[in-house]
Amino acid sequence: MEKDNRIMIPLGPQHPALEEPESFNLLLEGERIAAASVLIGYNHRGMEKAAESRTYVQNIYLLERICGICSHSHSTCYVQTVEALAGAEVPRRALYLRALIGELERIHSHLLWLGIAGHEIGFLSLFMYAWRDREIVMDTLEMLTGNRINYGMNAIGGVRRDITPEQAQKVLEAVDALQARTEYYEKAVLGEETVAQRLIGVGKLLKEDALRLDAAGPVLRASGVARDIRKDDPNGIYPELDFNVITDTHADVFGRTVVRVLELMESYKMIRQIIQQMPEGPIAVKVPARIPAGEAFMRYEAPRGEDVHYTRSNGTDKPDRVKVRAPTLANSAAIAHMLEGGYLADAPIVIAAIDPCFSCTDRSVRVVDARSGEEKLFDWEGLRKYSVAWYAKQGVDLSAASMRLRGD
């Protein structure tokens, strides 16, 4: 390594403001990444251990806090395991309400991602627009549950809150507004030539590699694999909804953008069906505090992909073991593969494109020159600026696209 021009760049770990901070070692040859390794586990909170000393009900609130963005995904997946163990028949209205919150959560997560992607590539108007529109869904969630995140909606045996016809009407109005905005993005962002130039071919993950490395969610679907838990192994009322699994064959960051934007449209469609088909009736059944001994494994299609919970019970009111595998861990094995062979300037958007929930946290990047041993310290924002400037030099500048998006 002393003789050649390779440079090792440690990227991260970053401040754990959200869940799952990660760190990367990037080995550079000139401007290309020759090898990448992923280092994770900077923010282990011991939740699985903590779950063993809490009751099944307390664990809903503990596990809901695994993730600030997919909180409903984790609590739903967990209560499904407990309901399976208890043999509880959850009322249909409760299942509809769960799916309603689940799809609203997916919308806020995907819009959040779209904004972050815009930010990482220097498409600042997209960042502002997507986050402004995201407020529509955040307000809707707050109206229904009282919270913007961590909704506290799930109970073992059902949900904790019902919705009124007036609230349902407001949800429909919000969905109409969001759909109009998303249609505009479909045209103005996916059809924008500089976005295509910037993202096509970046962070390649071929179908066979995505499958081999057990990738999940939009990352997997953008590599042409039609795998979605809502279709393949559905829970609740998903079999009663008419929707498509969105796939794309670009197998790169552009494909991941297409998949998420089009999935927004599917979620709007599903929410209209949910409101229309939701039956009257109770929203929960009573489940005894002591859960019979057994084991249950459940999957849930979170915004970021397959979320997995396994619960083993022993007849008491506390579980013996709760195992959680969040989708970002499934995608972590694939990140190194996506980075290798690409440019350093692509690292921010490739990492952000698995939607790992850490793009708005502060990070430091240490650049080590292998020949002189010289070290340079700059932060994630510095790398982002380097990336935007590097592409501007190649003639891919998103500031003109920003003006077009605003209609200036």
Add this chain to the structure above:
Amino acid sequence: MEANFERENGVLARLNERFGLDIQGAAVKHNRVYLSIPEEAFMEALKFLRNELDFSHLCAITGLDTGENFEFLYHIAEPGGIVVTLKYKTKREDPVVIQTVLPVYPGATFYERELEGLLGVTVEGLPEGRQYPLPDNWPKGQYPLRKDWKPAKQNIDEPTKGV
């Protein structure tokens, strides 16, 4: 929904036919099969499910401490939605060494590192790497998911020392 779980029982029948495994103790639910097998039979059964019955997706690996034994559960899925939880037990005595499944499922690295970090078993065949998910300065020989491991009592009014 099939009440007689034809597809799920079919998987069990194939395992029984091929390896003569005792499938009496298996639990079958809609889209779920939970099967405990002897450690010696595990790797061949896993390969068979992966290569011949299309269980190509490893969802997760769970390790747990039953007091007497360690138990390892491999949750694997096929495109039709069936998830088989294939499990085996080992005596809970140090050192516990199990074999890696990386040749069968290349995406298993982090799941197996987690078994090493949280349960304190050695996974033979797993490449060198940073421990996961505990921090680098975590004390040696402390494995939180063992049942006899208790978190240290901490006075919340005092700041944490030594980090």
